[in-house]
Amino acid sequence: MNLDYQSEKPIYLQIAQEIEDAVFTGAFLEETQIPSTTELSMALKINPATVLKGMNLLVEEGILYKRRGLGMFVCQGAAKKVKQKRQNEFYQNYVENLLQEAKKLHLKKEELIALIERGYDDAVHCD
């Protein structure tokens, strides 16, 4: 897990995102326990209240759940949920930034589409 202190994103959101990533990639499996607040706090050198704030966000979103006295677990179906969420946010997170940079570079719509197609083809060839 890596935190970026220069990022505009508050640390607790970054922690939520990192846990989400781990769920998405299968590093944290569904119905298994994730590292405790203390473990994460020590590993990242972050106040446990910040870690907890990030975790609670994921509890609200139905990605994690709390087992009393045991700790946090990954919900059934969490990976699918994360994927859904990320697809929904794709426009905001990537497309908007892409358009903004394209505008700075005075790229026309057709040129941008051509670039995306090129990238798509390259990626397919790599696979």
Next chain:
Amino acid sequence: MPSIAINHVSKQFNKVHALEDVTLQFEEGKIYGLLGRNGAGKSTLLNLISNRLFPTAGEITINGRPACENDQAQRLVYLMSEKTFYPETMRVKEVFDWTGRFYKGFDKNEAIRLAHEFKLDITKKVKGLSTGYSSIYKLITALCVDVPYLFLDEPVLGLDANHRDMFYKLLLESYAARPRTIVISTHLIEEISGIIEEIVIIKEGRVIKAQNCEELLSQGYCVSGKASDVDAYVQGKEVIGIDALGGLKTAYVMGQCDKSALDANLEVSKMDLQKLFIQLTNS
């Protein structure tokens, strides 16, 4: 709620005003960062709380009890500072023994375990320790004392990067096991910015900021780009500092950033604690 309350406290040394009209609270169970430039008055404040100095004016209470010459109040507080009041010819293990006699809940076994982890030889005399190990034996002692208010004045002085890393982890582990108020005064701001929950900034004897760390950071941002673009953007905004490099400029702005009003050529970034601190305490 139990807390340490500092009410209109001033401290004067002859003609020097070290602290002026400081009003502040340290609440229970939180980690605080006490920041200030050299000579700002941080150590004076900590020495007043722990009864090593007396205020010229004002009052400090610890869980409602006056801090001044009061055993009942002072037993709740431990200050680790540059000064040690044990004889210098004492050995580290004797310091552990004596701390155990003064503070009932002192965990000596844990102190010995930690000394081993830091490779500190507890049979050594205190005065024979290097600057780094002198900090280490004091830190270990402080973290093993069982008090609700722990003050650490320059805890990582002389510690190498590996030992600092060990210390921060140890601090968080100890805090998780026994949540209590921990106030850290340090110049290594970047290293503790994630660890502290609350922040107090002192400038020339006065408190200029006392609030939640995340909240403070969310109140400012940096804008950089072409100097003329930056100048145009910051018109009418609260600018606390400017860095210029050739035709480029970075402005440190307080307030919320309105992204829609932002020129596409300007870049916005977060103000980190160190940058904010430097801008607030410059001049």
